Amino acid sequence: MEQRLASRGRPSTMARLAQWTQRRPVVALIAWVVVLAAAIAAASQIGSAFEDDNSMPGTESQELSDLLEERAPEAGGPTVQVVFGDEDGVAAERDRVEAVLAEIAGMPGVASVDDPFTSYGSVSEDGTVGYATAGFDGTPEEALALVEVAEESSGDGLTVAVGGDAIREAAEGGGGAAEGVGMLAALVILVLMFGSLLAASLPLITAVFAVGITFCLSMIVSHVVTLPTYLTPIMFLIGFGVGVDYALLIFARYRSELLNGANRKGAATIALDTAGRSVMFAGSVVIVALMGLFALGLGSLQSVSLSVALVVLVTMLASVTLLPALLALFGKRIERRVRGRAAKAKRVPGARWKGWSRFVEKRAWLAIGVVVAALLALSAPLLGLRLGFADAGTDPESSTTRQAYDMLSDGFGPGFNGPLLVVTDGTRAEADAAAAAMSELDTVEQASPAFEIGEGLWMSTVAGTAGPSDEATVDLVHQLRDDVLDEVEGEQLVGGSTAAAIDFSDIMVDKAPIFLLFVVGLSMLLLMVVFRSILIPIKAAVLNLLTVGASLGVITWIFQEGMFGVSPGPIEAFGPVMIFAIVFGLSMDYEVFLVSRMREEWVRTGEPVEAVRTGLASTGGVITAAAAIMMAVFGAFMLSEARLLQQFGIGLAVAIFIDAIVIRCLLVPAVMKVMGRAAWWMPKWLDRIVPHVTVEPESEAPVRAADREEVRAG
Numbered sequence: 001m002e003q004r005l006a007s008r009g010r011p012s013t014m015a016r017l018a019q020w021t022q023r024r025p026v027v028a029l030i031a032w033v034v035v036l037a038a039a040i041a042a043a044s045q046i047g048s049a050f051e052d053d054n055s056m057p058g059t060e061s062q063e064l065s066d067l068l069e070e071r072a073p074e075a076g077g078p079t080v081q082v083v084f085g086d087e088d089g090v091a092a093e094r095d096r097v098e099a100v101l102a103e104i105a106g107m108p109g110v111a112s113v114d115d116p117f118t119s120y121g122s123v124s125e126d127g128t129v130g131y132a133t134a135g136f137d138g139t140p141e142e143a144l145a146l147v148e149v150a151e152e153s154s155g156d157g158l159t160v161a162v163g164g165d166a167i168r169e170a171a172e173g174g175g176g177a178a179e180g181v182g183m184l185a186a187l188v189i190l191v192l193m194f195g196s197l198l199a200a201s202l203p204l205i206t207a208v209f210a211v212g213i214t215f216c217l218s219m220i221v222s223h224v225v226t227l228p229t230y231l232t233p234i235m236f237l238i239g240f241g242v243g244v245d246y247a248l249l250i251f252a253r254y255r256s257e258l259l260n261g262a263n264r265k266g267a268a269t270i271a272l273d274t275a276g277r278s279v280m281f282a283g284s285v286v287i288v289a290l291m292g293l294f295a296l297g298l299g300s301l302q303s304v305s306l307s308v309a310l311v312v313l314v315t316m317l318a319s320v321t322l323l324p325a326l327l328a329l330f331g332k333r334i335e336r337r338v339r340g341r342a343a344k345a346k347r348v349p350g351a352r353w354k355g356w357s358r359f360v361e362k363r364a365w366l367a368i369g370v371v372v373a374a375l376l377a378l379s380a381p382l383l384g385l386r387l388g389f390a391d392a393g394t395d396p397e398s399s400t401t402r403q404a405y406d407m408l409s410d411g412f413g414p415g416f417n418g419p420l421l422v423v424t425d426g427t428r429a430e431a432d433a434a435a436a437a438m439s440e441l442d443t444v445e446q447a448s449p450a451f452e453i454g455e456g457l458w459m460s461t462v463a464g465t466a467g468p469s470d471e472a473t474v475d476l477v478h479q480l481r482d483d484v485l486d487e488v489e490g491e492q493l494v495g496g497s498t499a500a501a502i503d504f505s506d507i508m509v510d511k512a513p514i515f516l517l518f519v520v521g522l523s524m525l526l527l528m529v530v531f532r533s534i535l536i537p538i539k540a541a542v543l544n545l546l547t548v549g550a551s552l553g554v555i556t557w558i559f560q561e562g563m564f565g566v567s568p569g570p571i572e573a574f575g576p577v578m579i580f581a582i583v584f585g586l587s588m589d590y591e592v593f594l595v596s597r598m599r600e601e602w603v604r605t606g607e608p609v610e611a612v613r614t615g616l617a618s619t620g621g622v623i624t625a626a627a628a629i630m631m632a633v634f635g636a637f638m639l640s641e642a643r644l645l646q647q648f649g650i651g652l653a654v655a656i657f658i659d660a661i662v663i664r665c666l667l668v669p670a671v672m673k674v675m676g677r678a679a680w681w682m683p684k685w686l687d688r689i690v691p692h693v694t695v696e697p698e699s700e701a702p703v704r705a706a707d708r709e710e711v712r713a714g
Contacts, residue, residue: 014280018272018324022265025328032209032322039216048219050229059503064423064495072454074135077111080146080164082132084159085115089127091117093158100153100160101132107145109138120448121412129411131404140170145399147171163392163404165415165497169229171399171641181639185632186244193625199334202326203251207243208640210318211236214311227303233645234304234639237652238582239311241633242286244625245586246279246319249593252622254327255334264331268324274600275593276320281530282592283316285523286585292519293581301574305581314583330572353620357613360589360669367670371662372546378658379549380421387505388469388570390643391417391656397569409467413445420477422485424450424458430490431458437484440461443476468498469570477502505573515577519584520545529690530592531599532682535675540595543663543671544587544634548580551655555579555647572644579648583655590627590664594619598672602680612672620665627660 021028022612056062068075082104086093094117105113116122117129123130136143143166150160183204192199215235218227253275257267290312293305327334359366392405393414408416422438424431431450438447438460445465450458462480466472477499485492520541527537555571562568598615603609635647672679682690 012273014276015269015273018269021324022328023270025325028325035215036209037276039213043216043219046220047220050227057504060493061495061500061503064493072457075453077135078137079133080136080162081167083161083407085129085159085407086178090130098167109136109142109619111135124411129407136166143167144692150400153183161400162404163401168401182633182636186629189629203244203247204248206318206323207240210243210315211239213313219305235311238308241630242312244629245349247323248273250319250627256579258335268327278592278596282589283312285588286312288522289519289581289585292515320489322386354613357616357669361673364670364673367666371545371667375546379553381553385556385568387502387508387573391468395571414467415445415464420462420494420499421496422460422462423493424490425488432493434488435460437488474488474502476665480618500621534679534682539671540591547587547655547659548583550658552576555651572647575647579651586661590623590660594664606679612669616669623660623664630656
């Protein structure tokens, strides 16, 4: 072992960092404990100020929102709907309805409540359904109090329900039990893998430190930068999964070196100098992918990308400083357990993976054809992808928001659940002309007469014949803006939450190509620099795109088509770009970990086939285990009540399964076998000008000069 370390020449930065943590593990551990304690104390004192930023500069809905805030702030405030229904007619229950509305009007967070019996169009034509609009700007707890009042008031033929974004958000909450289920599943898998509760706990401890510190920092930063309310479960989802993943990759290499005869300090040094480099590079690619979200120019996504990038950064630091310290403190007990299990084992480590690699090599073209065809088939639903924001029609049938949605649909038509706001900045005559023109459309159920909301401002509410997330409503918004209202005198703006969701989706579609080019292009460039290859970055990009496409196709199939009992609806507008950024980055983890191990053998032996076999044998087991953990963590979010988190969880779990099990263990060996020596080819002129950066340090037996020249010559 001493010879292996000496042959590497002057210790690298990662090796020196490992040696320092081995000499002073208590200092490193105390430093992390102090940072975590300080972060918790500061966050407890300062608190959080999470707030959703729904601004969309340059869109018509944002222009309308700014206009209302400036000249008619009361008209643009948040609202909830109190919906009531009675088969015998709501007029017969007027006293009960007015008593309920009076109680709601006096509750905290409620600014005002309309009188449905005197407001225009608030009772259906058949008289069985009515609704009151309440100005509401309260807390989630105050929103849930409204739900309790509605539930207590229902009975004896009268049904009362409340709907609106505030009610839905309060009912959904965060990840719920998902975090606990994910951690428990990860612990079980780690214990089965290492056969030791202590060894299994180290990656979990590393992840908990990283996520805890980052979350506390986010609470503090939320007072300066707008961070969304849904950030917490997403941070856990990514931070915990990545944290365990990175720590496991390093720990697995540490265990491998112990089995190869290294002492504890030597094993930690090599693990950090090899797998540690892979972690740093892979984490950097994840951060680069997340930074690509800035190209979309949306404040909410920019805040999320910053926060998730921060949790990945802290996780990287914890993996290369905190984990080695824990290995130094508990290494003796871990070493005994590792060597004891190895002595009982009868098979050669990695033998099965080498056998699998030989099996795939003999059927390389068949494997490539079958897997690519399957991934393209899974990606097919993307051709009909419809972006938007799910409305209350996708909520559970037992929820008050779904009951309110169904009653409004039955009484007034589905369009009443997502009315459009049309504001005229001009005269009453111009506003009336706009309302009349909109009423003539077949796709409009009702356009209310214009009413004054401020000096020179007139508003009409427009209900289409389709639901707020329906494609027909999207067409209606574009028709009003581009055709109908253009022919009416005066300045009209179409907005409201439904129109804003459509504008958000349009931004996603328009800017997606820029985002894709940024993430894919920069990732390919980084891989080319590290692996000194032209074909490997291209292979990685193509396979990662297939992985992302297949995972998004599965999400579309489940959530948009309504499979497995899921209520059909659009895919959350910013879900695909977030999933793409995260999946593309995480896919690079396994790509770097696997291919860097192959490159290490290629540089040492110059045998491309043997490099593939050894790389897969060395990493196949740990990649599979890491993938199982991440699938468990991500899949646990199917337990969440929030549709967005369900889509995130399923999308990421499917992507990790495809990437780690199908791509890395089947398609990559087949493709590498087909490419052969050409996989490591780079033109001489490019090799000279590209900076030399390595993930795995090159070992003492480099490829023969003749072989290297042959590869470069193609």
